[in-house]
Amino acid sequence: MKTDTVQQTDSVQSNVITEETKRTIYKSMLSALTIVAISILVNLSIRVDYVLLGSSLGETSVTETLQLIMLAVASWSFYRISKQEPQVSHAAILISGFFAVLMIREMDYWMDMIHHGSWVFPALAVTALACAKAYQGGKATVNEMATILQSPYMKLLIGSVVLLLVFSRLYGMGSFWQHVMNEHYVRDVKNISEEGMELLCYSLLALSAVRTRRELTPTASQ
Secondary structure, three states: OOOHHHHHHHHHHHHOOOOHHHHHHHHHHHHHHHHHHHHHHHHHHHHHHHHHHHHOOOOOOOOHHHHHHHHHHHHHHHHHHHOOHHHHHHHHHHHHHHHHHHHHOOOHHHHOOOOOOOOOOHHHHHHHHHHHHHOOOOOHHHHHHHHEEEEEEEHHHHHHHHHHHHHHHHHHHHHHHHHHHHHHHHHHHHHHHHHHHHHHHHHHHHHHHHHHHHHHOOOOOO
């Protein structure tokens, strides 16, 4: 009799959608929709630049501006983590500095107006400050980095960095596109492909950075 009751209970439970199941499905759908939104944003920015503005994806283009914004979001997210979570502050400021340097590198056009190659100096200054902060933490900085890396969103961030620094750089090489198009080589075609890929990577970086901050600072992520 008791066995029958247990079997009936298990049968009823198997036909019920639990709250945990609902949350898991909701989060998965939200993640998918977010990636869809990012994909649309990247495509729209390129189309706005070329179709509406007649731009060649220069430094003042919508696409380049969005790249800087995404890097700023990523850097700011980890900077806030360093302020709100002292137990991982050294590692967080190191990651923040890394994205800040990438942002400075993307602003080389504007800094060249001061002096050619002058972006190197603020980049080195940020690098020195970030490394000094990390050095202050000693071996604890490594433990802090491991704590941050435990966030599931850091996998997306690392993957995006690899795509940005390896795949997009190799994919956007002028020699490759010249070989593909031969005498029909058009630089704008290469730029569209390269800048679109970079914006996609930067957007995924910003997304993963924001989500990492929300996970590590649940009570202060507003």
